Amino acid sequence: xxxxxxxxxxVILIGETFSGKTALFKTFRDxxxxxxxxxxxxxxxxxKEGSMYMQVWDTAGQERYxxxxxxxxxxxxxxILCYDISSxxxxxxxxxxxxxxxxxxxxxxxxVGCKADLKDKREVSAAMAEEEANLFHPxxxxxxxxxxxxxxxxxxxxxxxxxxxxxxxxxGIVENxxxxxxxxVLL
Ligand SMILES: Nc1nc2c(ncn2[C@@H]2O[C@H](COP(=O)(O)OP(=O)(O)OP(=O)(O)O)[C@@H](O)[C@H]2O)c(=O)[nH]1
Ligand SMILES: [Mg+2]
Numbered sequence: 327x328x329x330x331x332x333x334x335x336x337v338i339l340i341g342e343t344f345s346g347k348t349a350l351f352k353t354f355r356d357x358x359x360x361x362x363x364x365x366x367x368x369x370x371x372x373x374k375e376g377s378m379y380m381q382v383w384d385t386a387g388q389e390r391y392x393x394x395x396x397x398x399x400x401x402x403x404x405x406i407l408c409y410d411i412s413s414x415x416x417x418x419x420x421x422x423x424x425x426x427x428x429x430x431x432x433x434x435x436x437x438v439g440c441k442a443d444l445k446d447k448r449e450v451s452a453a454m455a456e457e458e459a460n461l462f463h464p465x466x467x468x469x470x471x472x473x474x475x476x477x478x479x480x481x482x483x484x485x486x487x488x489x490x491x492x493x494x495x496x497x498g499i500v501e502n503x504x505x506x507x508x509x510x511v512l513l
Contacts, residue, residue, distance in 0.1 A: 333378045334379045334380075335380045335381065335494075336381050336402050336404070337381065337382045337383070337486065337493075338385060338398055338404070338405050339384050339406045339408055340395065340405060340408065340427055341407060341416065341423055342387045342408075342415070342420075343386070344364075344410065345409050345410045345416040345440055346408060346440030347365070347384055348384050349476035349477070350406075350438070350440060350485075351371065352476070353476040353477075353482045354483070354486055355371045355382075357479075358479075359478075364386070364388060365386040367386055367391055368385050368386065368391075368394070369383075370382070370383055377501065378490070380486065382486070383398055392426050395423075395428075396426070399427040399430070400430070401430075403433065403493045404435070404490075404493050405427070405429055406435075406436045407420055407423070407436065407437050408438050408440050409438075409439060410439075410440050411440065411441055411445075411450050411452075412441055412444040412447035413450075414449040414450055421462070424464070430464070432496070434492045434493050436469065436472065436489055437455060437471045438471075438474055438485055439452065439471070440473075441475060441476075441477070442473040442475040442478075443475040443480070470488055472484060
């Protein structure tokens with residue numbers, strides 16, 4: 327393989343405003359939780375993972391940016407669909423977001439209940455989200471469900487690692503190219 331060639335995985339975060347997308351994005355990027363303001367349009371982050379670049383797009387959840395979502399999602403390898411476990415409203419809006427986004431049929435999708443630390447304010451049960459997760463996929467393919475907390479770091483790495491490995495699996499990409507090397511056979 328050409329050493330200069332780097333494969334890229336595009337992961338996009340979508341969901342209602344205030345659901346916790348930017349906090350999740352920033353905890354993954356920085357390794358710690360910090361205050362976030364509402365996102366304007368989109369933000370990017372690229373991280374090298376093994377032989378790949380994972381490009382994470384943090385989109386704006388405000389209605390006024392909705393028109394751009396189809397453009398952002400068109401080339402997505404993975405979509406992380408976010409809601410806030412303490413806000414039923416953000417869960418109920420998920421279908422609107424998937425409809426607006428024109429998500430590729432073969433996308434890897436992950437359903438993420440953000441702010442898992444706010445258990446005492448919970449409005450969405452994990453059991454319901456897990457049961458309904460596949461319904462959000464454009465081809466009703468499997469949608470893995472996680473609850474995460476950007477504040478405590480709970481499951482943050484797990485979500486992105488799952489998305490990365492699942493995309494690699496779907497695309498038939500092997501992490502270590504040496505696996506393709508011919509075996510040396512001693513005769
Ligand atoms: N307790 C707690 N608060 C969180 C967590 N994640 C985000 N928040 C808070 O929830 C609010 C909204 O978070 P954002 O990440 O900015 O939400 P967003 O989905 O990016 O919103 P838009 O950019 O408007 O689409 C902020 O006040 C965050 O500090 C979390 O894991 N736990
Ligand atoms: Mg944001």
